[in-house]
Amino acid sequence: MLIIDKEKCIGCGVCEANCAFGAISMEDGCAVVGDSCTLCGSCVDTCDVEALKIEIAADAGSTCNLNEWSGVWVFAECRDGEVSPVSYELLGAGRNLADQRKVSLGAVLLGSNVRDKATELIAGGADLVYLADHEELLQYREDVYGSVLCEMISTHKPEVVLAGATAIGRSMVPRVATELRTGLTADCTQLSMREEDGALLQTRPAFGGNIMATIECPHTRPQMATVRPKVMLPLVSDTQRSGDIIEFNPTAQALTSNVAILESVKAEQEKVNIQEEDILIAGGRGLDGEKGFSLIKELADELGAAVAASRAAVDSGWVSYPHQVGQTGKTVSPKLYIACGISGAIQHTVGMQSAETIVAINRDENATIFNYATYGLVGDLFEIVPLLKNKIKNVRGQ
Amino acid sequence: MKIVVCIKQVPDAKDVRLDPETNTLAREGVESIMNPFDRHALEEAVRIKEEHGGEVVALSMGPPQAETVLREAISCGADRGVLVSDRGFAGADTWATSYTLGNAVQTLGEFDMVLCGKQAIDGDTAQVGPGLATQLRVPFVTCVQKIRTIEGKSLDLERMMDDGYDVVRLPIPCLLTVVKDINEPRTPSLKGKMKAKKAEITVLSAADIGAKPDCIGLAGSPTRVVNVFSPPPRGDRTVFTGSAEEQVDQLVEQLGKYI
Numbered sequence: 001m002l003i004i005d006k007e008k009c010i011g012c013g014v015c016e017a018n019c020a021f022g023a024i025s026m027e028d029g030c031a032v033v034g035d036s037c038t039l040c041g042s043c044v045d046t047c048d049v050e051a052l053k054i055e056i057a058a059d060a061g062s063t064c065n066l067n068e069w070s071g072v073w074v075f076a077e078c079r080d081g082e083v084s085p086v087s088y089e090l091l092g093a094g095r096n097l098a099d100q101r102k103v104s105l106g107a108v109l110l111g112s113n114v115r116d117k118a119t120e121l122i123a124g125g126a127d128l129v130y131l132a133d134h135e136e137l138l139q140y141r142e143d144v145y146g147s148v149l150c151e152m153i154s155t156h157k158p159e160v161v162l163a164g165a166t167a168i169g170r171s172m173v174p175r176v177a178t179e180l181r182t183g184l185t186a187d188c189t190q191l192s193m194r195e196e197d198g199a200l201l202q203t204r205p206a207f208g209g210n211i212m213a214t215i216e217c218p219h220t221r222p223q224m225a226t227v228r229p230k231v232m233l234p235l236v237s238d239t240q241r242s243g244d245i246i247e248f249n250p251t252a253q254a255l256t257s258n259v260a261i262l263e264s265v266k267a268e269q270e271k272v273n274i275q276e277e278d279i280l281i282a283g284g285r286g287l288d289g290e291k292g293f294s295l296i297k298e299l300a301d302e303l304g305a306a307v308a309a310s311r312a313a314v315d316s317g318w319v320s321y322p323h324q325v326g327q328t329g330k331t332v333s334p335k336l337y338i339a340c341g342i343s344g345a346i347q348h349t350v351g352m353q354s355a356e357t358i359v360a361i362n363r364d365e366n367a368t369i370f371n372y373a374t375y376g377l378v379g380d381l382f383e384i385v386p387l388l389k390n391k392i393k394n395v396r397g398q
Numbered sequence: 399m400k401i402v403v404c405i406k407q408v409p410d411a412k413d414v415r416l417d418p419e420t421n422t423l424a425r426e427g428v429e430s431i432m433n434p435f436d437r438h439a440l441e442e443a444v445r446i447k448e449e450h451g452g453e454v455v456a457l458s459m460g461p462p463q464a465e466t467v468l469r470e471a472i473s474c475g476a477d478r479g480v481l482v483s484d485r486g487f488a489g490a491d492t493w494a495t496s497y498t499l500g501n502a503v504q505t506l507g508e509f510d511m512v513l514c515g516k517q518a519i520d521g522d523t524a525q526v527g528p529g530l531a532t533q534l535r536v537p538f539v540t541c542v543q544k545i546r547t548i549e550g551k552s553l554d555l556e557r558m559m560d561d562g563y564d565v566v567r568l569p570i571p572c573l574l575t576v577v578k579d580i581n582e583p584r585t586p587s588l589k590g591k592m593k594a595k596k597a598e599i600t601v602l603s604a605a606d607i608g609a610k611p612d613c614i615g616l617a618g619s620p621t622r623v624v625n626v627f628s629p630p631p632r633g634d635r636t637v638f639t640g641s642a643e644e645q646v647d648q649l650v651e652q653l654g655k656y657i
């Protein structure tokens with residue numbers, strides 16, 4: 001609980017102003033804590049007179065012997081026999097962490113007939129590939145994948161486990177962390193090692209990107225995190241790199257499932273996984289219909305990009321939900337995001353504000369989207385988008 | 399069919415932001431709302447009840463004021479609301495939240511389905527659903543976009559994947575998390591509102607649900623927040639001027655490396 005030292009508190013109100021949850025108020029010149037306190041601790045650091053303290057009654061899992069755990073693991077997500085790009089990005093990030101800790105970097109590979117992927121993972125930075133190759137692992141199922149990963153972790157005891165913040169990663173990894181009674185930080189955008197004690201410092205956006213929080217997992221292992229696609233950099237693939245494959249035989253129990261996959265339907269549009277794209281051309285209500293949408297589709301084709309959308313465009317039925325960016329859609333961080341006819345409502349911008357470069361095309365010069373745009377174009381998109389497409393075509397043709 | 403819907407009260411994201419001058423969180427008039435995804439979970443539960451009969455219980459863990467979202471849930475078709483509330487829950491991360499909700503669901507007795515939103519918009523973790531299923535030892539599927547059929551003790555549904563969707567069959571009891579594609583939530587009826595006003599919300603403490611002190615709140619949480627800070631400001635911004643053609647020319651010049 002948050003303890004306020006009444007003797008020390010000078011009632012300055014700094015903690016009150018700093019509390020994101022409105023949990024602190026001033027009564028008779030002294031801070032008082034209310035029910036909405038989440039013990040995030042941000043007030044403790046802001047107090048100049050050290051009147052605030054967070055006290056923990058009994059600490060979870062402090063019985064875990066941290067020294068038994070060693071090595072950094074990356075879950076190599078494999079669907080239809082293909083390793084997803086985010087797995088290589090995680091190997092890039094994991095390589096740094098492992099080198100800092102002077103431990104090995106392992107890749108976990110689950111699937112059926114996927115052994116040949118192991119060499120690619122080694123070329124991508126892994127020292128070891130933990131391979132479970134079994135027909136029961138052909139299709140992704142929450143329970144089987146989760147149970148097998150739990151068994152692997154309990155057997156080999158890695159200190160860090162990273163996975164992509166993808167549909168698969170975000171459904172199976174929470175199951176594993178819960179089962180192992182350890183911490184998991186979702187959707188990290190930054191990872192670093194604290195040299196002294198090997199604590200993985202995991203930074204992620206909260207409140208739709210309005211604030212950032214750094215999180216650690218002090219008493220339990222492994223330290224687990226999911227990481228968004230396109231945030232970390234893959235290594236250059238090096239086929240000279242050597243590594244070992246470690247076979248893992250899951251128990252029959254782990255391979256038993258309650259879930260049956262009857263069918264896997266691939267979306268018609270090829271580029272529907274907008275989180276994996278380098279360039280996104282996004283359209284909003286300003287497109288005014290499917291015709292407007294075909295304009296941005298043409299621009300996207302010209303740039304080898306994918307199409308994204310605001311909720312207004314999705315709700316109007318011009319494009320399907322997997323393309324929606326924002327609070328109730330996907331969070332994307334492409335290199336280039338071109339927003340056409342999007343006003344820039346907070347529910348939309350939280351999903352795209354971490355793009356490297358943002359371009360906004362809008363006829364209303366006061367549109368909020370311009371506050372987020374690296375480059376803004378004021379005008380009619382029906383005029384600008386075709387011009388842009390042609391100009392790019394010309395430049396590329398040269 | 400007995401369905402428990404987990405509903406979280408969250409601050410409206412658009413209200414929470416950093417004051418650029420003082421670099422502190424401005425929270426003037428931060429409004430609390432029902433987590434938007436949970437609204438879809440609730441709607442789906444009510445639709446299942448309407449077709450197959452049964453009961454819909456809205457469950458929330460949070461401070462006393464979270465009662466508001468449970469009343470709202472009742473006005474939209476839930477039969478009753480249960481709030482688990484205790485000072486000891488403060489500081490819970492997703493592990494401790496899953497544990498607490500797990501104990502609460504078990505206290506409520508047998509169930510056929512637990513429905514959660516895909517994620518809560520304050521933390522955006524999407525971890526509580528799978529965590530809760532693990533605590534309850536029932537199978538689960540995340541990001542459900544459609545329930546196709548419910549026959550006896552078996553359920554066919556569509557789970558959204560990054561590249562399309564899977565059709566999945568799983569047994570009852572189970573837990574699902576839903577995306578907003580699954581349905582269009584209704585607005586409360588007048589009758590619903592009246593019912594919500596009069597409804598008695600059950601409030602359960604940590605002791606009531608048999609939660610162990612070292613598994614709840616901050617003490618029960620494997621993770622700790624080390625630091626909270628504002629995101630780095632975006633770099634320079636340029637709004638071009640001139641005719642459409644001139645603006646496009648200027649833009650293409652800047653976008654060199656992407657083209």
Ligand SMILES: Cc1cc2nc3c(=O)[nH]c(=O)nc-3n(C[C@H](O)[C@H](O)[C@H](O)COP(=O)(O)OP(=O)(O)OC[C@H]3O[C@@H](n4cnc5c(N)ncnc54)[C@H](O)[C@@H]3O)c2cc1C
Nearest residue numbers: 284285286310311312326327328329341342343348363381
């Ligand atoms: C709980 C909740 C969750 C939400 N989640 C999301 C989400 O995940 N993603 C999301 O995007 N939204 C979300 N929204 C909706 C969001 O608040 C906005 O309503 C939405 O983003 C608006 O979409 P828009 O910018 O396309 O449309 P509008 O706000 O209508 O903007 C259209 C813009 O196009 C411009 N325009 C029109 N015609 C032209 C033209 N010919 N040339 C150039 N410019 C033109 C206009 O000037 C205007 O700025 C959510 C809302 C709520 C309440």
Ligand SMILES: Nc1ncnc2c1ncn2[C@@H]1O[C@H](COP(=O)(O)O)[C@@H](O)[C@H]1O
Nearest residue numbers: 404405459514515517518523524525526
């Ligand atoms: N405190 C809570 N009370 C009730 N349900 C919750 C709570 N926290 C999370 N949930 C449920 O879990 C889902 C995912 O939340 P999260 O993992 O926090 O993103 C939400 O959509 C809710 O259905």
